[in-house]
Amino acid sequence: MKIGFFGTPEIASYCLEHLIKHYEIAFVVTSPDKPKGRGKHLLPPPVKEKALEYGIVCFQPTTLKDEQLAETLRQFNCDIFVVVAYGKLIPRSIFSIPPLQTINLHPSLLPKYRGAAPVEWALYNGEQQTGVTVQRINEELDAGDIVLQSTVTIAPNETAQDVYEKILPLGADMLVRAIAGLHDATITPVPQDHSQATYCGKITSETARINWNMPSIHIHNMVRAFNPKPVAWTTFRGKIIKIWKTLVSDSSCNNSTTRPGTVVVQAKRLFVCTLDGTIEVMSLQPETKKPMDASAFINGYRLQHGDAFE
Numbered sequence: 001m002k003i004g005f006f007g008t009p010e011i012a013s014y015c016l017e018h019l020i021k022h023y024e025i026a027f028v029v030t031s032p033d034k035p036k037g038r039g040k041h042l043l044p045p046p047v048k049e050k051a052l053e054y055g056i057v058c059f060q061p062t063t064l065k066d067e068q069l070a071e072t073l074r075q076f077n078c079d080i081f082v083v084v085a086y087g088k089l090i091p092r093s094i095f096s097i098p099p100l101q102t103i104n105l106h107p108s109l110l111p112k113y114r115g116a117a118p119v120e121w122a123l124y125n126g127e128q129q130t131g132v133t134v135q136r137i138n139e140e141l142d143a144g145d146i147v148l149q150s151t152v153t154i155a156p157n158e159t160a161q162d163v164y165e166k167i168l169p170l171g172a173d174m175l176v177r178a179i180a181g182l183h184d185a186t187i188t189p190v191p192q193d194h195s196q197a198t199y200c201g202k203i204t205s206e207t208a209r210i211n212w213n214m215p216s217i218h219i220h221n222m223v224r225a226f227n228p229k230p231v232a233w234t235t236f237r238g239k240i241i242k243i244w245k246t247l248v249s250d251s252s253c254n255n256s257t258t259r260p261g262t263v264v265v266q267a268k269r270l271f272v273c274t275l276d277g278t279i280e281v282m283s284l285q286p287e288t289k290k291p292m293d294a295s296a297f298i299n300g301y302r303l304q305h306g307d308a309f310e
Contacts (some may be wrong), residue, residue, distance in 0.1 A: 002026045004078040012084040013046035018172035026076040027057040095137045100182045102137045111197035114142035121200035123225035132171040134178040145189035147178045159227040210234045212261035216279040234309040245283040252277045261308040270294035
């Protein structure tokens with residue numbers, strides 16, 4: 001079995017390494033190097049680094065709509081193409097090249113949460129389960145036939161990082177099984193129920209800004225969803241504060257007289273008033289500083305009566 005792989009970030013690199021153990025990887029297609037850091041030095045994406053480590057041919061096109069690129073990829077005579085978080089839609093001129101077509105790993109229970117950041121939006125919406133789907137690619141976003149699908153339970157305090165750590169090994173193994181099943185014709189892809197489709201958009205910094213005039217559980221879900229990035233945030237004394245970890249609290253504020261966002265200190269524990277009660281902040285990160293626990297924040301900022309996150 002010969003495979004062509006499309007992917008860019010760390011999660012794709014993980015899946016690529018897993019596939020290398022089972023199949024021949026003919027080539028990798030990934031995003032161009034990007035400038036990072038203060039010096040704006042060009043750095044390769046994780047998938048390129050993994051490809052170079054194993055001596056795999058690597059392409060970094062700025063567009064996939066180049067007829068010459070499609071012809072070049074066709075010359076590798078791959079059995080199947082695999083896509084994991086590549087970052088761009090694959091056109092028909094490419095996804096239809098191999099005889100087994102092209103499959104994609106998507107971290108949701110399709111047709112639910114098609115689009116970008118499905119794990120983050122599942123947490124944001126308070127879902128108690130998500131999953132992983134291997135689907136055949138077509139010309140619509142995440143709308144192809146389902147090859148394999150598995151469910152993953154989400155615990156009440158798990159973050160996006162926690163969920164990805166459960167999904168990644170499961171998804172990588174599902175890719176191996178999907179490829180084998182399609183090759184042996186022991187798996188028959190099933191069309192999605194498009195009437196049940198939901199979509200999720202990209203997450204911006206503004207998406208992650210906390211509105212304290214919301215229920216505690218909603219704020220808690222935001223914090224979980226945006227850990228490790230972009231990280232839920234608020235402001236305090238005119239500076240940005242990132243909120244890394246919270247717990248829904250049984251404590252209450254006098255919400256008729258105390259505005260949401262007001263900070264309450266109880267025995268070195270940090271609570272913040274919300275629309276319907278309080279939420280406990282366990283870990284946070286003031287602007288230009290490293291993450292710290294609530295006790296260090298209380299001691300360092302000498303909180304006063306009436307202080308509030310904005």
